[in-house]
Amino acid sequence: MFVFGKQDCARSDRFSVEASYSAFVGTYRALMLYHALALNTQRRGFSELKWTFLFAIEVSRSGCSLLPHYHYWIKSKRIVTPDGIISGAVEVKGKFITSVVTENDWRGTSKGEQVIDYGEAVVMPGLVDVHAHLDDPGRADWEGFPSGTKAAAAGGITTLIDMPLNSFPSTTSTESLELKIKAAEKNIYVDVGFWGGLVPENAFNSSALEALLEAGVLGLKSFMCPSGINDFPMTNANHIKEGLLVLAKYRRPLLVHAEIQLDSESHLDLNTEDARSYSTYLKTRPPAWEEAAIRELLTVTKDTRIGGSAEGAHLHIVHLSDASSSLDLIKEAKVNGDSLSVETCPHYLAFTAEEIEDGDTRFKCAPPIRDASNREKLWDALMGGHIDMLSSDHSPTVPELKLLSDGNFLRAWGGISGLQFVLPVTWSYGKKYGVTLEQLALWWSERPAKIAGQKLKGAIASGNFADIVIWDPSAEFDLTNEYPVYIKHPSISAYMGRRLAGKVFATFVGGNLVYKEGKHAAAACGVQILAKNMNKLTGLFIKRPLYIFRSMDYLSKDKAKETKFHTARRFVVRN
Ligand SMILES: NC(=O)N[C@H]1NC(=O)NC1=O
Ligand SMILES: [Zn+2]
Numbered sequence: 001m002f003v004f005g006k007q008d009c010a011r012s013d014r015f016s017v018e019a020s021y022s023a024f025v026g027t028y029r030a031l032m033l034y035h036a037l038a039l040n041t042q043r044r045g046f047s048e049l050k051w052t053f054l055f056a057i058e059v060s061r062s063g064c065s066l067l068p069h070y071h072y073w074i075k076s077k078r079i080v081t082p083d084g085i086i087s088g089a090v091e092v093k094g095k096f097i098t099s100v101v102t103e104n105d106w107r108g109t110s111k112g113e114q115v116i117d118y119g120e121a122v123v124m125p126g127l128v129d130v131h132a133h134l135d136d137p138g139r140a141d142w143e144g145f146p147s148g149t150k151a152a153a154a155g156g157i158t159t160l161i162d163m164p165l166n167s168f169p170s171t172t173s174t175e176s177l178e179l180k181i182k183a184a185e186k187n188i189y190v191d192v193g194f195w196g197g198l199v200p201e202n203a204f205n206s207s208a209l210e211a212l213l214e215a216g217v218l219g220l221k222s223f224m225c226p227s228g229i230n231d232f233p234m235t236n237a238n239h240i241k242e243g244l245l246v247l248a249k250y251r252r253p254l255l256v257h258a259e260i261q262l263d264s265e266s267h268l269d270l271n272t273e274d275a276r277s278y279s280t281y282l283k284t285r286p287p288a289w290e291e292a293a294i295r296e297l298l299t300v301t302k303d304t305r306i307g308g309s310a311e312g313a314h315l316h317i318v319h320l321s322d323a324s325s326s327l328d329l330i331k332e333a334k335v336n337g338d339s340l341s342v343e344t345c346p347h348y349l350a351f352t353a354e355e356i357e358d359g360d361t362r363f364k365c366a367p368p369i370r371d372a373s374n375r376e377k378l379w380d381a382l383m384g385g386h387i388d389m390l391s392s393d394h395s396p397t398v399p400e401l402k403l404l405s406d407g408n409f410l411r412a413w414g415g416i417s418g419l420q421f422v423l424p425v426t427w428s429y430g431k432k433y434g435v436t437l438e439q440l441a442l443w444w445s446e447r448p449a450k451i452a453g454q455k456l457k458g459a460i461a462s463g464n465f466a467d468i469v470i471w472d473p474s475a476e477f478d479l480t481n482e483y484p485v486y487i488k489h490p491s492i493s494a495y496m497g498r499r500l501a502g503k504v505f506a507t508f509v510g511g512n513l514v515y516k517e518g519k520h521a522a523a524a525c526g527v528q529i530l531a532k533n534m535n536k537l538t539g540l541f542i543k544r545p546l547y548i549f550r551s552m553d554y555l556s557k558d559k560a561k562e563t564k565f566h567t568a569r570r571f572v573v574r575n
């Protein structure tokens with residue numbers, strides 16, 4: 001069972017404000033803080049109009065939002081809440097959702113409040129993508145924070161957790177995390193957190209791992225096979241076992257790329273096999289690789305059970321492709337009480353090996369996209385609740401390394417590029433399986449927010465951050481060259497050329513309208529999310545959090561625990 005501690009996030013707001021203006025902003029923020037406190041205790045010291053005015057000045061000066069309102073209501077006939085879909089309105093004040101009401105209970109607006117009526121469009125929690133490689137710093141020519149987070153915003157993703165590899169250096173130390181933080185500063189259009197890397201060099205060095213966790217990574221990530229990145233070597237079960245012991249103290253998860261290199265390639269004569277044929281590539285990474293890795297992982301995930309040496313840690317298997325034996329092992333371990341979860345990605349749900357044409361290396365990824373019957377099984381597992389969540393595994397590179405003209409599947413970069421399209425892809429390909437809007441919110445927002453320790457994200461609920469996507473499930477579009485694509489290299493995206501349903505109209509991050517119909521806010525005001533464990537009574541940061549939600553199956557919706565959480569929420573501190 002994964003026990004999520006009360007892991008708060010010290011969020012460093014990065015408004016772009018000129019120096020001469022900073023005194024005013026300082027005063028303003030102090031007033032805002034007072035207002036937030038007053039709001040909690042029902043002692044409001046300032047009139048709504050004054051706040052609206054002050055907020056409008058800051059927002060219009062800083063360019064953080066396309067909408068300069070402090071207090072507004074988002075209306076719609078289809079608002080996806082944890083309690084179902086309602087017709088009603090979401091009240092936003094500053095960064096937060098302050099109420100969610102049904103149409104019948106809505107009393108209209110008071111002076112100074114604005115209403116944005118989205119009619120029949122769907123209002124859903126913004127997506128939380130826990131698996132994206134933005135490659136910044138070091139390989140920003142592959143993607144980068146500005147382009148990646150613009151693409152995220154245009155796709156309805158409001159929080160993105162960046163992987164520790166493909167950037168240079170990899171995020172495996174406090175120094176490299178510091179470089180990440182610098183690279184992201186004033187460059188992110190959505191909120192961004194960071195996973196740290198668990199590699200052989202730090203796995204047995206608990207103080208180095210602790211330092212990285214103290215510095216704010218939301219958890220760790222490791223590979224059980226070569227990652228393709230020199231400064232991110234693979235780990236084995238011993239490294240992972242050690243990592244879990246440290247993570248247990250911090251109540252943070254380990255994400256694992258679960259493939260182990262078997263000698264299957266040795267049966268192939270790569271001189272005679274056609275490297276442009278997708279089936280050749282598929283043969284080099286059979287499901288047995290995933291199965292072998294997961295079998296080995298389960299020898300250490302048993303430590304995460306209640307009473308185990310790593311109780312409090314959690315292991316999350318990223319991008320599952322094999323929906324047969326590998327998935328069976330995962331199901332069994334969950335039944336046994338291992339604190340374990342699993343994600344898959346839109347490309348495994350959308351594509352099949354049979355349809356990948358010779359030389360079309362846009363589709364090369366690891367583990368590979370398998371045959372049509374596997375895709376059916378993946379959908380069954382997702383719909384049946386055995387796959388917990390979705391992520392993009394957006395892993396782009398430069399077109400030259402995709403070897404598009406050469407078409408050599410064995411030498412091309414492995415990674416799918418599609419960050420901006422994950423919502424319409426999941427929806428378009430899921431319709432025939434009966435995917436609901438509530439399921440999309442669960443797989444793309446609620447559960448990923450929990451894995452990343454983001455208690456104020458992932459749901460449209462009072463007290464949460466106003467991270468919201470507005471989209472039209474019935475609007476269809478073609479991903480042609482005319483379509484506004486914000487990922488850096490659209491030519492390598494496997495989704496280009498497809499017709500999809502589900503157009504994103506608008507994206508709100510922390511109350512800021514950061515994207516609207518092809519236009520982004522002028523300034524990049526996403527905040528960096530750094531984990532901190534804090535003693536709620538003393539305000540001091542501690543390793544073992546005071547509020548321990550011994551929950552649980554961390555995916556359950558236990559009302560009693562939610563109540564406890566609501567109480568604790570008032571202590572959340574941000575700076
Ligand atoms: N290094 C890296 O991003 N690898 C990713 N690409 C991919 O297809 N699978 C991965 O794990
Ligand atoms: Zn991976």
Ligand SMILES: [Zn+2]
Nearest residue numbers: 131163393395
């Ligand atoms: Zn990845």
